[in-house]
Amino acid sequence: MYLTRDGFSPSEFRAIGRAELAAYGTVEVREAEAVAAKATANGFEVRLADGTREEARKILLATGQVDTFPAIDGLVERFGKCVFHCPFCHGFESKGKPLAVLGGDFVSGVLSLYLADRFSADVVLCTNGTAALPKELMEKLRTRGVAVREDPVTAVRGVLDDLTVVFERGSELRRGALFHKTAIEQHSALAADLGCESFEDGCVRIDEFQQTTVPGVFASGDLARQASFPEALTFVTLGAADGARAAIKIDNELFRADADITPPATR
Ligand SMILES: Cc1cc2nc3c(=O)[nH]c(=O)nc-3n(C[C@H](O)[C@H](O)[C@H](O)COP(=O)(O)OP(=O)(O)OC[C@H]3O[C@@H](n4cnc5c(N)ncnc54)[C@H](O)[C@@H]3O)c2cc1C
Numbered sequence: 001m002y003l004t005r006d007g008f009s010p011s012e013f014r015a016i017g018r019a020e021l022a023a024y025g026t027v028e029v030r031e032a033e034a035v036a037a038k039a040t041a042n043g044f045e046v047r048l049a050d051g052t053r054e055e056a057r058k059i060l061l062a063t064g065q066v067d068t069f070p071a072i073d074g075l076v077e078r079f080g081k082c083v084f085h086c087p088f089c090h091g092f093e094s095k096g097k098p099l100a101v102l103g104g105d106f107v108s109g110v111l112s113l114y115l116a117d118r119f120s121a122d123v124v125l126c127t128n129g130t131a132a133l134p135k136e137l138m139e140k141l142r143t144r145g146v147a148v149r150e151d152p153v154t155a156v157r158g159v160l161d162d163l164t165v166v167f168e169r170g171s172e173l174r175r176g177a178l179f180h181k182t183a184i185e186q187h188s189a190l191a192a193d194l195g196c197e198s199f200e201d202g203c204v205r206i207d208e209f210q211q212t213t214v215p216g217v218f219a220s221g222d223l224a225r226q227a228s229f230p231e232a233l234t235f236v237t238l239g240a241a242d243g244a245r246a247a248i249k250i251d252n253e254l255f256r257a258d259a260d261i262t263p264p265a266t267r
Pocket residue numbers: 001002032033034035062063064065067079080084085088089090187188189190220221222223233234235236237239
């Protein structure tokens with residue numbers, strides 16, 4: 001989903017980015033976890049896991065989120081290979097395949113309907129023992145031909161195009177691929193450390209220039225969203241756009257501060 005990089009592996013994408021950065025003498029890449037950050041009189045101090053400290057006038061957080069999974073044998077190791085979380089990332093590639101959706105919540109019900117509408121006439125919703133779907137949604141699933149299996153799932157086996165969902169009672173379901181909307185949480189506690197406000201879903205609150213609620217701290221990519229977005233829009237293109245927007249704003253603020261320029265009042 002990144003023009004000129006279709007089908008690239010994430011590691012290849014990152015390697016190209018690193019190689020391009022290496023051409024800029026003003027950029028230093030440090031292979032170290034940032035373990036703590038705090039405001040100081042002149043800006044911020046970031047402590048790294050290797051024991052060193054860095055000072056900065058501004059901070060751009062880009063630490064992402066991590067996916068969390070229910071305890072189902074074989075699920076985690078198949079994530080991204082034949083277990084997918086996002087129909088925009090893997091829907092086209094799943095076209096025409098028998099699909100399953102794992103999850104008993106409203107979002108999983110809607111995801112099943114969406115996949116049935118866009119990509120496959122054979123979709124089974126596996127609620128994993130948590131049948132809490134509203135009647136109306138159940139009726140829509142029935143009308144759209146989405147079968148619902150309510151018994152708990154114990155394991156996922158196999159590979160893409162030959163995947164097996166194993167149920168607690170011993171029965172099995174053969175599928176081409178499985179979709180599961182993972183729960184997500186912040187990868188790092190740095191935003192919280194710095195006092196940045198977050199939404200209930202855990203995303204860091206930002207404005208349209210990627211500014212968090214703490215002046216001088218910006219955030220880009222999966223970890224943050226604006227109040228007007230119902231959830232984080234987690235795509236590489238959008239993360240890159242966030243980063244560009246933040247960079248322009250940060251550079252502009254630094255320049256104006258150094259040059260002592262006060263913007264005229266806007267009407
Ligand atoms: C299976 C899967 C398939 C996907 N497919 C697509 C796709 O086809 N197209 C698409 O556009 N998007 C896709 N996405 C989404 C895409 O991967 C994310 O939107 C994107 O990676 C977000 O970038 P990010 O920089 O915000 O976060 P990340 O990519 O998560 O990067 C954050 C980085 O920060 C590092 N980090 C975290 N904490 C610290 C710390 N304290 N100190 C130092 N470093 C730290 C992490 O190690 C990581 O390297 C997919 C996601 C998944 C899980």
